[in-house]
Amino acid sequence: MSNLRCPRCNERVPDRQPVHLVCLFQRARYVILVIGGLVLLLTICGILFSN
Amino acid sequence: MQLYEPQPSYLMYAFGGGWEVMAYIWQNVFKRTASDANWWYMQGNSCKLKAQYAGSIPVRYWWWSAYAGCQLAGLSQYLTALAIVAAFCVIQFLILTIWAAISGLVIALLLGFNFLYGNYFKIFFRCPDCHEQMSIPIYVCPACSTEHTRLWPSVYGVFHHRCAKCNSKLPTLDVLGRKTLVQKCVSCKRPMNPDVGRLINIHIPVIGGPLTGKSNYIFMATKRFTEQYARPRGFEVTFPDKNHQREYENNIRMLSSGMELVKTSNVVPQAYNLAVKKPREWIGRILYIYDAAGEAYSDENSTLLQTYYKYVHGLIFVIDPFSIELYRRQHESEINAVRSAVRPSTLSVMDAYGRMLAILESSIGLKSSKRLQLPIAIVISKTDALGLEAQIGQIAIRELMNRDPSIRFEAEASKQLIERFLEENQLGNLVRDLNLRFENVGYFACSALGRMPDASDHRPYEPIGVLEPLLWLLGKAGVVGVRQGLTRRMDEQDKAMAKTKGNIFKAVKFYYWDSLRPRR
Numbered sequence: 001m002s003n004l005r006c007p008r009c010n011e012r013v014p015d016r017q018p019v020h021l022v023c024l025f026q027r028a029r030y031v032i033l034v035i036g037g038l039v040l041l042l043t044i045c046g047i048l049f050s051n
Numbered sequence: 052m053q054l055y056e057p058q059p060s061y062l063m064y065a066f067g068g069g070w071e072v073m074a075y076i077w078q079n080v081f082k083r084t085a086s087d088a089n090w091w092y093m094q095g096n097s098c099k100l101k102a103q104y105a106g107s108i109p110v111r112y113w114w115w116s117a118y119a120g121c122q123l124a125g126l127s128q129y130l131t132a133l134a135i136v137a138a139f140c141v142i143q144f145l146i147l148t149i150w151a152a153i154s155g156l157v158i159a160l161l162l163g164f165n166f167l168y169g170n171y172f173k174i175f176f177r178c179p180d181c182h183e184q185m186s187i188p189i190y191v192c193p194a195c196s197t198e199h200t201r202l203w204p205s206v207y208g209v210f211h212h213r214c215a216k217c218n219s220k221l222p223t224l225d226v227l228g229r230k231t232l233v234q235k236c237v238s239c240k241r242p243m244n245p246d247v248g249r250l251i252n253i254h255i256p257v258i259g260g261p262l263t264g265k266s267n268y269i270f271m272a273t274k275r276f277t278e279q280y281a282r283p284r285g286f287e288v289t290f291p292d293k294n295h296q297r298e299y300e301n302n303i304r305m306l307s308s309g310m311e312l313v314k315t316s317n318v319v320p321q322a323y324n325l326a327v328k329k330p331r332e333w334i335g336r337i338l339y340i341y342d343a344a345g346e347a348y349s350d351e352n353s354t355l356l357q358t359y360y361k362y363v364h365g366l367i368f369v370i371d372p373f374s375i376e377l378y379r380r381q382h383e384s385e386i387n388a389v390r391s392a393v394r395p396s397t398l399s400v401m402d403a404y405g406r407m408l409a410i411l412e413s414s415i416g417l418k419s420s421k422r423l424q425l426p427i428a429i430v431i432s433k434t435d436a437l438g439l440e441a442q443i444g445q446i447a448i449r450e451l452m453n454r455d456p457s458i459r460f461e462a463e464a465s466k467q468l469i470e471r472f473l474e475e476n477q478l479g480n481l482v483r484d485l486n487l488r489f490e491n492v493g494y495f496a497c498s499a500l501g502r503m504p505d506a507s508d509h510r511p512y513e514p515i516g517v518l519e520p521l522l523w524l525l526g527k528a529g530v531v532g533v534r535q536g537l538t539r540r541m542d543e544q545d546k547a548m549a550k551t552k553g554n555i556f557k558a559v560k561f562y563y564w565d566s567l568r569p570r571r
Contacts, residue, residue, distance in 0.1 A: 004569035008541045009534055010460045012490065019567035027542065028563055 065150035084132040095121030176248035179322035183238035246291035250337035259369030260398025261345030267499035360414035365524040371396035426491035428520040435498035469494035
């Protein structure tokens with residue numbers, strides 16, 4: 001664990017992470033949800049209408 | 052842990068009474084049958100005598116027939132009894148075996164569930180007085196005061212035990228009312244409050260030398276936490292122990308009338324319990340706050356008595372700035388002028404810190420290669436004196452944050468200021484050692500009284516900065532959600548900053564990436 005800290009939550013960030021991944025996922029949760037939903041929808045449509 | 056211990060209770064029918072009934076019938080039915088059968092044999096014997104001495108053959112034949120009849124009657128007594136007893140024993144054996152098997156299964160399931168539930172939620176029976184951890188406390192029968200050491204589902208009863216002294220029914224599970232019984236520590240035999248063993252344990256010792264202001268800090272921080280943090284957020288904060296509540300109310304009354312608290316004398320402290328429950332939370336937390344007298348850290352023997360360190364979730368280390376050698380020398384004349392009011396601690400900071408490390412080493416083990424995850428709050432007390440508030444307190448924090456906009460958190464500013472203060476006062480080795488040994492170190496400055504004590508001044512003491520260290524530790528222990536409030540504020544700040552970036556792509560890049568880049 002490095003001495004680097006996240007500017008969002010002030011927690012220590014492991015060396016390997018370019019940004020604090022926990023905070024990135026928390027901040028982008030709605031974006032992930034919408035994109036994930038769209039991908040799922042497209043996949044289902046693709047399967048249903050492929051024939 | 053000993054699962055079974057003889058109890059002053061009746062065994063369940065399937066494990067005790069049922070088998071005793073079987074044994075009794077087996078032993079006694081044949082005794083009674085024998086006396087009945089003997090009567091027929093005696094009748095038979097008299098018939099036999101008469102047959103032997105009878106003159107005519109028909110009479111003799113008659114008496115021999117009667118003799119044979121009596122023998123058959125005696126034998127039939129045994130056969131009938133044997134048939135009835137055998138049928139009873141077979142049925143009884145089957146019923147008892149099935150009953151015992153089902154009860155055993157339910158007992159195992161309930162014990163297993165209790166064990167997993169306790170371990171998953173970290174709920175343990177730990178005595179606030181002698182700090183002993185036990186698998187189950189002693190429960191006291193409310194009718195006859197008999198002590199039951201294993202009042203849980205067992206061969207004495209799955210859902211209830213029946214007291215052998217007064218025949219009272221005692222519940223074996225909390226949901227059935229066991230928590231309403233008086234519970235005592237197995238080691239010191241003192242009664243424990245009903246929330247011990249029912250809420251998630253959080254143990255926080257407050258450490259520091261004599262006269263560092265630990266007790267003042269604890270009571271003022273509890274007051275601020277209850278009134279300013281918990282109540283507005285709908286938290287339930289209660290004192291599970293009425294004695295602790297009384298002590299808290301008395302101490303707050305004294306502090307509200309401008310009087311200082313009496314010095315703590317217990318070298319091995321009694322934990323001070325506080326139950327905290329968030330809104331919509333299923334299981335609350337029980338805080339064990341340990342306030343050992345400063346003398347506990349004055350010598351090694353007293354230090355080793357602090358056995359509760361093996362449970363701790365966080366530490367509050369209180370530093371009296373007037374006990375720092377260099378600071379005391381530099382401000383000698385000013386300190387001498389207010390010596391009776393500030394009452395400098397007699398123990399050096401490094402001595403207290405060294406003893407705390409020694410206890411941690413002996414109780415949880417410290418490794419030089421790995422930092423401890425345990426959060427430690429370093430609290431500089433008495434900042435109301437000698438302008439320390441402007442140097443390291445809230446005023447200084449605000450000034451520093453205004454001066455340097457890259458500092459986003461008060462905790463960060465506080466850390467910078469206090470680290471610098473300690474380094475300037477020849478305690479740089481303490482700072483370095485803390486950073487080397489602990490993963491989470493928080494630096495705080497506070498004044499538990501808010502002003503210098505003065506016997507003629509009866510205005511209530513108004514503390515400064517006492518809530519922050521406690522909230523920080525409780526946040527780390529998951530008792531309160533401090534992080535959410537902090538991150539929400541940062542999200543709003545970054546969103547506002549992102550809007551100034553010109554176009555949407557730059558704004559998105561800034562908000563989701565650049566603003567999250569870690570820094571020193």
